Amino acid sequence: MxxxxxxxxxxxxxxxxxxxxxxxxxxxxxxxxxxxxxxxxxxxxxxxxxxxxxxxxxxxxxxxxxxxxxxxxxxxxxxxxxxxxxxxxxxxxxxxxxxxxxxxxxxxxxxxxxxxxxxxxxxxxxxxxxxxxxxxxxxxxxxxxxxxxxxxxxRAPSVQAPPLEDPLVKAIREALLFSLPMGPGPGAGSAEADELAFLQDFQPLHLGGLGALGAELGFGPDQPSADQVDTLGQVLSGLGPGTLLRLLAGLGTLPQDPAGLAIGAHGLAGGLLQQAVAGLLGLGADWGQLAGPVQGILDQLSDKDQVRGGLGDFLRGQGHDASKIGLLLRRVTWEDLSLEARLVKVLEDGCLFDLTLEERLAFLRELLDLGRIDDFVRVQELLLDALRQERLLRLQSAQTLAGIARWAHAPGLPPDIEGPLAEGLKANFPWEPDPPVHHWTTEALESLLRAHVKRGDLNQVISDVRELEGACAFLDHPQPWRQEAYDRLLEALRRPGALDEVVAHLHSMDRAHLASEVFPYLEFIGVPMVHHLMACLGQEEDRVKRGRLVEAIRQMGPAALPPILQALESPTWYLVRNALTLLTDIGDAGLLPAIAPLLRHPEPRVRRVAIRSLWRLCGPASEPHLIPRMKETDPGALEEVLFALGQLKSVASLPAIAEFAQDRRAMEKLRIKAIETLGAIGSPEAQAPLAELVRRRGFFTGTESSPVRLAAARALADLGTPGATSLLRSVLDAEPRGEFREALMGLIGLA
Incomplete structure (x- = not known):
């Protein structure tokens, strides 16, 4: 570039x-x-x-x-x-x-x-x-x-006459006129009549013999200098308007050598054409006579759109009638018109709906890409007004508006365009009586809603959908396709692509916007959103992002239960674990049948969370499921079971816990945890097994280790019964001096 x-x-x-x-x-x-x-x-x-x-x-x-x-x-x-x-x-x-x-x-x-x-x-x-x-x-x-x-x-630069007093320019022009095959015209007799006579039987000039003139002006094989172009412009501007028009019509016959001459002449064509047309009109030429020659000249130019637009602007600036300017250019096809000329035809001549859908959209997209926002808005107003007209115009308008709405995604629509577009479509939605038209306006609304989702304007989506729902509710005779269209809009918001965009906002927005934008939108979408969040949770490897997903699902409350329960069957262990965590927060005791089987899940981390979920949700009802797990689970899960039974004050579990606490084959750490659980349960029935663990024994039976005895002593102290206190004192009396005796005295309060 x-x-x-x-x-x-x-x-x-x-x-x-x-x-x-x-x-x-x-x-x-x-x-x-x-x-x-x-x-x-x-x-x-x-x-x-x-x-x-x-x-x-x-x-x-x-x-x-x-x-x-x-x-x-x-x-x-x-x-x-x-x-x-x-x-x-x-x-x-x-x-x-x-x-x-x-x-x-x-x-x-x-x-x-x-x-x-x-x-x-x-x-x-x-x-x-x-x-x-x-x-x-x-x-x-x-x-x-x-x-x-x-x-x-x-005066405008394009009609500025050269300084005739310049002898060099004058000499070159005379040489040019001498070398051109002019010939007398049918209206000869005066200079003005000669210039107009060319229009009677218009013929382009053949310019193949101007190579010598190009060399005399210093043109070479490359891009000419600005001075060379300026001199050439002065020379050509001094020609009569009819001669100049014929010369422009013959630009395609210019010699290839020197190439710079053709480059310079084409570069001046726009201004020279304005001068020729204005001059001939000033001499009284008929607008219709000029149309053919002008079209022929424009067809030769690579930049004909700009030249045509410049000619129209120039003539309007000179005060000529716009309708006559249109007559001059009317033989030009829509594609050949400049943007300015197309605007005139659309806004002043009312040809918008004479165009094909593709032509309307291409025209509007050009306005958008060039930043012509005011012009775009004026054309869009014509389209929105047409939604209140007869059926054919409504259909053409709705199709075009649907195309515009797609641009809300790329390149994006400025507020001056998108705002009125959305309001017009929402106003049309409830009353439009024709299903085909309604199909296109619904598609347009769908595009705008999806664009809001992509940008993170989630509250706007909720507001627009509820506005449409409310408007339809007031209709005396609701049509079936209107409800289908409303359902289609909701379905579009529940598609995986749209839900993925919401998840992206969930990870990127700060917490203030999560609370005000994202969480209300999750509740608005409902169960499909939970299913999608659970699916993302099963695939997400980033721990922080998983935390956000769990938080989002938790915000949806009991409505999230069906997808969460479905996730319990997933082969992905961490999805099952996260589902259990969520159930703990939003479930109730009725979930016992769903959770209990997971106490035997092959992944230890799942088993531990299942134990925790079960006792927190189901309370004492979980005891028959937890107690058997003491002999059938891993150490980590066993700690969870012991903690759960202690929290539940489970008297029914005392025999099993006491048996484990007295089993010297078990890990000492777990035995101590079991002893602490006996104290946490707080039942007098725990005194007997604790007494066996705290007492000194004979040589053959063997006394427990100091950590085990001390844990048992603390558990007895936690019981706080008279029998437990008396037992501790008797153990103290029989204990020789040492660290254990001092610790025991501290528990009893004698230190």
Whole structure:
């Protein structure tokens, strides 16, 4: 991409951001900063840069540019529509000045006029290093600051006559006229009659013999210089309008050598065509006579859209009747019309619904891509108005609006477009009587709702859907397809792709937005959302993200139970474990049959959570399932069982716990845990097994280790019964001096 195209593209992005948002918006700031950075790269090599538009042709720093680029063409329109011919940016221009310049250049033309023009707007904003030019085309080079650099002209550059006093230009023009195969016309007799006579039997001039003239002007095989183009323009501008029109019609016959001559002539074609047509109209030419020659000339040009648009704009600026301008261009097909001409046909001639659906959408997309938001809104208003017209117009409008709504995803619709579009569609939804039309408006609403989901505007989705539901509820005669359409909208929001976008917001939003946006939307979607969250939970490997998913499901309360219970059958162990955790938070005792089988799950981590869930939800009813697990489970799960039985004060489990506590083959750590559980249960029935564990025994029977005896002593102290206290004292009396005796005295309170 060339430097000027890169600059034009960055300016187009900045203009569009400023139109869609305010200058203070982060997106606008980023776009303006990017364009400013591109500008600074150009200013590193020269003290200033200049863009000038001559006719419809842009010149950047004195070099003619290829104006087929949509971004460069948009910049040209941005400049010319505001009554100026270009601008100069000097090195040292600040970001603030650049921002003020972009805001001024992006202001709608009527508003620019109200504020006194662009120059006044920049002056009021304190911009000093960016200047507006309203002068004849000039080449700005480093050090070129001649006295005539800012001389103003009153007439448009495209019809500015050359200085006839220049003898070189005059001599070259005479040589040109002498070499052209003119021949007398049927209306000869005066200069004006000769010029008009060419229209009676219009024939293009054959220009194959102009190679010598090109060489005399210094043209070579490459792109001509700005001075060469300027001289050629002066020479050709001095021709009569009829001669000039015939010459333009013969551009395709120009010699290939020197190639620069053809390049320069094509570059001047737009302005010369404006001069020729205006001149012939001034001589009294008939509009219909000009249509054929003009069409033939445009067909030869690669930039015919820009040239045609420039011709229409120029003639309107000269005060000519718009209908006659349309007559001049009416032989042009829709594809061949410039954007400006198409706008006139749509907004003034009412041809919007004469176009095919593809043509309407292509036209609107071009407006959107070029940032012509105001024009887009005007066309969209025609479409929304058509939703209240007869059936065929409603159908055509609904199909077009559905196409527009798809752009809410990419490239995105600014609020000035999307807001009215959504309101118009919602207003049409409840009363539209025709199913085919209703199908397309529903599709459009679906696209907008999905776009809200993608952007994270989840509360807006809830509001829009409930508004549609409420509007339909007031109908006296509801139609079946209307309910089907409403169900279709809900179904679109429940599709995996839409749910994935919600999950992405769940992971990316801060907690404040989770509470205000995401969690209400999860409840709005309901059970399908839970199923999707559970599926994500089964696939997510990131621990933090799994935590967010669990939190989200928990927020949905009892409505989440069916999908959670279904997840208990998953082969993914951590999904089962997380499902059990969720059941613990939102379930009840009725879940015992679903949880109890998981006490035998092959994954130990699942078994531990199942034990915890069971006793917390089911209380004493879980005891018959927990007690047998003491002999059939792993150490980690056994600790969970012992803790659960202690919390439940399970007297029924005392024999099994006591048996385990006295089993010297078991791990001492687990035995101590069992002894502590006996104390936690707090039943006097635990005194006898605890006494066996705390007493000193004979040599053959063997006394328990100090940690086991001390745990048993603490458990007896926890019982707090008179018998337990008396037992501890008797053990103390029989205990020799040592650490265990001192610890025992501390428990009894004798230390």
């Amino acid at each position: 060339s430097d000027v195209l890169q600059l034009a593209q960055s300016l187009a992005v900045a203009f569009r951001s400023l139109q869609m948002y305010t200058a203070a918006h982060p997106r606008s700031k980023d776009a303006v900063a990017a364009a400013y950075a591109t500008l600074q790269l150009h200013l590193e090599e020269r003290p200033r840069i200049q863009l000038v538009v001559s006719g419809a042709r842009p010149f950047f720093n004195g070099e003619a540019q290829d104006d087929r680029s949509p971004h460069l063409a948009a910049l040209v329109r941005q400049v010319t529509e505001r009554g100026v011919s270009g601008f100069i940016v000097e090195r040292g221009a600040t970001l603030e000045e650049f921002t003020a310049f972009l805001e001024a250049l992006g202001t709608r033309p009527p508003r620019v006029q109200e504020l006194g023009g662009l120059e006044s707007m920049l002056l009021a904003a304190g911009v000093k290093r960016i200047q507006i030019t309203q002068v004849r085309y000039q080449v700005v080079l480093e050090g070129d600051e001649g006295e005539d650099a800012g001389r103003e002209l009153n």
